Amino acid sequence: MPSQERESVASLDNVxxxxxxxxxxxxxxVFSMAGLSSGxxxxxxxxxxxTTFTFDYF
Structure with missing residues (x-):
């Protein structure tokens, strides 16, 4: 059975x-951001x- 993800690096708009x-x-x-501009x-x-990282939805 593949091991589940533990830590990852996150960026938003290359920051x-x-x-x-x-x-x-x-x-x-695991990540949220408020106050984003439209677009x-x-x-x-x-x-x-x-070995795995599963996304449910954005």
């Missing part, structure tokens, strides 16, 4: 926002450890 931790099999919020934004997550 580093920190590390996120997804260390539970339960549904959880398109880019979220980038770089997988750190583990």
């Amino acid at each position: 580093f926002k920190g590390t996120v931790s997804a260390n539970s099999s339960a549904q959880q919020t 398109s934004h880019t979220i980038k997550v770089i997988k750190g450890t583990g």
Whole structure:
């Protein structure tokens, strides 16, 4: 069985926002951002450890 993701690096619009931790099999919020301007934004997550990282929705 593949190991679940533990920590990843997150950025928003190419600005580093920190590390996120997804260390539970339960549904959880690992990153959120308020006050964004209207329009398109880019979220980038770089997988750190583990073999899988599953996204449910944005």
